[in-house]
Amino acid sequence: MQAYPRHTAWLVHALVMALGILMLYPILWLISSSFKPDHLIFSDLRLWPAEMTLDNYTKGWKGISGTSFGSFLANSMILCLLAVLGNLVSCSMAAYAFGRLDFSLKNIWFGLMMVTIMLPHHVTIIPQYVLFHKLGWVDTFSPLTVPKLLATDAFFIFLMVQFIRGLPRDLDESGRIDGCGPIQIYWRIVMPLALPALITTAIFTFIWTWDDFFSQLLYLNTPAKYTVPLGLRLFLDSSSQSNWGAMMAMSVVSLIPSLVIFFSLQRYFVEGISTSGIKG
Numbered sequence: 444m445q446a447y448p449r450h451t452a453w454l455v456h457a458l459v460m461a462l463g464i465l466m467l468y469p470i471l472w473l474i475s476s477s478f479k480p481d482h483l484i485f486s487d488l489r490l491w492p493a494e495m496t497l498d499n500y501t502k503g504w505k506g507i508s509g510t511s512f513g514s515f516l517a518n519s520m521i522l523c524l525l526a527v528l529g530n531l532v533s534c535s536m537a538a539y540a541f542g543r544l545d546f547s548l549k550n551i552w553f554g555l556m557m558v559t560i561m562l563p564h565h566v567t568i569i570p571q572y573v574l575f576h577k578l579g580w581v582d583t584f585s586p587l588t589v590p591k592l593l594a595t596d597a598f599f600i601f602l603m604v605q606f607i608r609g610l611p612r613d614l615d616e617s618g619r620i621d622g623c624g625p626i627q628i629y630w631r632i633v634m635p636l637a638l639p640a641l642i643t644t645a646i647f648t649f650i651w652t653w654d655d656f657f658s659q660l661l662y663l664n665t666p667a668k669y670t671v672p673l674g675l676r677l678f679l680d681s682s683s684q685s686n687w688g689a690m691m692a693m694s695v696v697s698l699i700p701s702l703v704i705f706f707s708l709q710r711y712f713v714e715g716i717s718t719s720g721i722k723g
Contacts (some may be wrong), residue, residue, distance in 0.1 A: 470530050470698075484687050496688075501691035503696075507677045508666040510624040512693050515674030519653055520700070522584055522670060526652040527645045529591025530599055534644060535637070537594040539605030539629045543615065551606075559597045568577075572661065582664045599644045606640035607633060642711035671697045 476484045478495045487493055506512045540546070540697045541553050575586040594600060610633065634641070656672040666677070668717055675697065678690035 474695055477695045482690045484636045484691065494538055499688035499692035502686065503678070503693040506674065510666050510669065512674055514667065515671050518668060519670040522587055523649045523652045525584065526591050526631040527648045530596055530644055530648045531589060531641055533592050533594035534596060534599040535603055535634060535641065537600045538607055539633055542598070542604045542607035543633065544625060552669065556597050556600060562603070568661070575662065581662055582668065586662045587658060599647070602644065603637060606637050610636055621699055639711045641712070642694070642708050646705060646708055649704055653701055688699070
């Protein structure tokens, strides 16, 4: 492979760094604005504030509508953990069935499952809301967690199926010789080897659930049950004064869980994507 000239390499690196700084600027501005008084947030665009204050974090943590921001964080964490657990259990079982077991119309069912990936989420909103309303689940976490137990996220099933298909089938035969049935093979052989795909599923599920605003706005009505996205929205009032500083401060706080989980599990995330057939 022909090496690039030194000046070309420096130019490429400079361009990449410039693009990186450009993409990071909104986050840096958010962090900077969280330390600015309200009257300087939009008038002073510098990253280093001319005047710094911690009042935004103090006021933001106190919350609004009688509910502290810590309650919003706790609600989001509970919702995300339930969603992650549901997807890991249900999607891994469905993926194991499609990847390892033989049953009637297997390919047809797999094709139908893949078609649901292309189904717009907004098409199912009204039927789902009517169903959950009749079940009495509105203003509870059930509409946001129970479907996860039914393997409704076809993307994660496909991701794990691709990973499981890459595992040697000789391992299954060895398990059967040792007296393992399908459930024992799933639990003792396939799942430990599919750890990268499981962690990738967990990361995506956590981040998507943590950032989900529309579904939570649709089903949660009581401020005490609000999650982080809904809690942040409370700081903005179209009919009166908005507390921009507190919202900026709590937005920074809300980024921490996602960043910690992603960077702590980054190695498994990259491995899960690179070995599951989902490649750019």
